[in-house]
Amino acid sequence: MQPLLISDSLLVKLKSIGSMRRMAADAVLMNEDDYIQAIPIVLNGSIKVMRTDDDGKEILLYYIKPGESCVMSFLGATCNERSKIKAIVDEPAEILMLPISKAVELIRSAPEWIEFIFQLYNRRFEELLDVINAIAFQKVDERLWELLRKKSEMNKSKELAVTHQQVADELGTAREVVSRLLKQLEKSKKITLSRNKITIL
Amino acid sequence: MQPLLISDSLLVKLKSIGSMRRMAADAVLMNEDDYIQAIPIVLNGSIKVMRTDDDGKEILLYYIKPGESCVMSFLGATCNERSKIKAIVDEPAEILMLPISKAVELIRSAPEWIEFIFQLYNRRFEELLDVINAIAFQKVDERLWELLRKKSEMNKSKELAVTHQQVADELGTAREVVSRLLKQLEKSKKITLSRNKITIL
DNA sequence: GGCTTACCGTAACTTAAGTCACATAGCTAA
DNA sequence: TTAGCTATGTGACTTAAGTTACGGTAAGCC
Numbered sequence: 001m002q003p004l005l006i007s008d009s010l011l012v013k014l015k016s017i018g019s020m021r022r023m024a025a026d027a028v029l030m031n032e033d034d035y036i037q038a039i040p041i042v043l044n045g046s047i048k049v050m051r052t053d054d055d056g057k058e059i060l061l062y063y064i065k066p067g068e069s070c071v072m073s074f075l076g077a078t079c080n081e082r083s084k085i086k087a088i089v090d091e092p093a094e095i096l097m098l099p100i101s102k103a104v105e106l107i108r109s110a111p112e113w114i115e116f117i118f119q120l121y122n123r124r125f126e127e128l129l130d131v132i133n134a135i136a137f138q139k140v141d142e143r144l145w146e147l148l149r150k151k152s153e154m155n156k157s158k159e160l161a162v163t164h165q166q167v168a169d170e171l172g173t174a175r176e177v178v179s180r181l182l183k184q185l186e187k188s189k190k191i192t193l194s195r196n197k198i199t200i201l
Numbered sequence: 202m203q204p205l206l207i208s209d210s211l212l213v214k215l216k217s218i219g220s221m222r223r224m225a226a227d228a229v230l231m232n233e234d235d236y237i238q239a240i241p242i243v244l245n246g247s248i249k250v251m252r253t254d255d256d257g258k259e260i261l262l263y264y265i266k267p268g269e270s271c272v273m274s275f276l277g278a279t280c281n282e283r284s285k286i287k288a289i290v291d292e293p294a295e296i297l298m299l300p301i302s303k304a305v306e307l308i309r310s311a312p313e314w315i316e317f318i319f320q321l322y323n324r325r326f327e328e329l330l331d332v333i334n335a336i337a338f339q340k341v342d343e344r345l346w347e348l349l350r351k352k353s354e355m356n357k358s359k360e361l362a363v364t365h366q367q368v369a370d371e372l373g374t375a376r377e378v379v380s381r382l383l384k385q386l387e388k389s390k391k392i393t394l395s396r397n398k399i400t401i402l
Numbered sequence: 403g404g405c406t407t408a409c410c411g412t413a414a415c416t417t418a419a420g421t422c423a424c425a426t427a428g429c430t431a432a
Numbered sequence: 433t434t435a436g437c438t439a440t441g442t443g444a445c446t447t448a449a450g451t452t453a454c455g456g457t458a459a460g461c462c
Contacts, residue, residue, distance in 0.1 A: 075323035122276035137254040
């Protein structure tokens with residue numbers, strides 16, 4: 001996947017328009033069914049985007065990384081729709097909040113802005129397709145292993161500070177299932193387990 | 202869901218740019234990994250968009266209906282990427298094929314075109330989220346029943362001319378499973394079954 | 403230290419779904 | 433009309449995943 005870093009010139013422009021906001025881990029940036037008030041651009045840290053079920057179950061869709069935005073919010077906002085997803089701070093983040101009216105104006109004045117949004121839409125689209133492939137065609141043990149690797153790559157660390165419950169939530173399954181499968185991975189020497197920590201070997 | 206019919210003025214403009222193409226049912230408009238040569242706008246009929254697995258399994262993502270387009274193709278095309286999905290004609294269709302260069306030009310010259318694309322992206326995004334919800338949180342019997350109702354609504358007919366195998370493919374499951382669940386639906390008086398036909402009561 | 407809480411391990415069981423095997427039924431073309 | 437194909441019905445079995453239940457253990461706190 002390409003970097004898709006937002007261009008410096010665009011970023012400067014956006015900064016002059018929006019307001020900065022710092023958010024701690026696990027803070028909820030947006031909840032399902034919220035009205036969308038602003039477009040968030042992530043400058044540091046990362047945001048976890050989840051889809052939730054009516055009865056509380058949820059599943060990880062993708063991460064928003066620095067230089068990216070929550071595209072769902074873009075069109076949702078212009079149509080005054082409610083959010084279809086839940087966004088939670090994963091790593092403590094600095095987020096640039098763009099008022100919607102300004103973001104819409106930008107479409108006229110900044111062609112790079114359109115370009116940026118299109119690219120982002122496309123990337124998110126592909127990520128959703130990946131999620132669909134995963135849950136439709138893969139078994140949980142594969143998905144688990146891929147999730148661990150993705151997390152490790154994201155944090156640039158072999159040690160993941162997560163509980164089994166958190167992993168289970170991201171996969172949309174039960175904690176016991178995850179514990180069982182993690183144990184298998186440990187037996188096959190791919191990871192080691194300790195409390196609140198999974199180490200990839 | 203709103204109609205999102207393409208505006209007349211935009212349609213006239215597009216028709217002057219693209220070329221018409223008629224396609225019979227089951228014709229393949231686009232295959233996974235194809236390079237994208239043109240942007241299709243569906244004028245009549247409908248297109249079925251599927252995601253396929255490496256080992257042949259597939260699952261229905263959504264339908265493209267008249268006045269809509271395959272947005273995946275849009276950005277994919279501008280980036281010279283390969284298609285991530287497979288598009289098959291469902292009901293015999295008339296399709297307007299827009300050369301990519303022209304479609305890109307339009308972004309400058311026709312603001313309604315951008316608007317159109319954004320709206321479409323958004324709709325497709327939501328549909329993918331629905332698919333994710335369905336496969337992550339629903340059981341196959343529910344998904345089956347919803348698919349039947351959707352098809353019935355789409356064709357404006359209580360009689361569906363499909364085989365169990367076709368339904369199974371769209372749900373990404375096995376024929377036997379579908380036969381079994383259809384039988385249950387028949388027993389609970391929601392449908393009647395006959396060869397190549399399912400009738401919703 | 404002792405208490406509490408959150409986390410983890412695991413056995414036992416249930417259930418949904420996938421798979422296999424084969425029987426039968428309906429259509430169609432020679 | 434009958435052979436042959438495709439579609440359907442169904443029982444029996446396997447497997448993955450979800451559920452229940454409970455015991456153990458590390459961490460944090462008074």
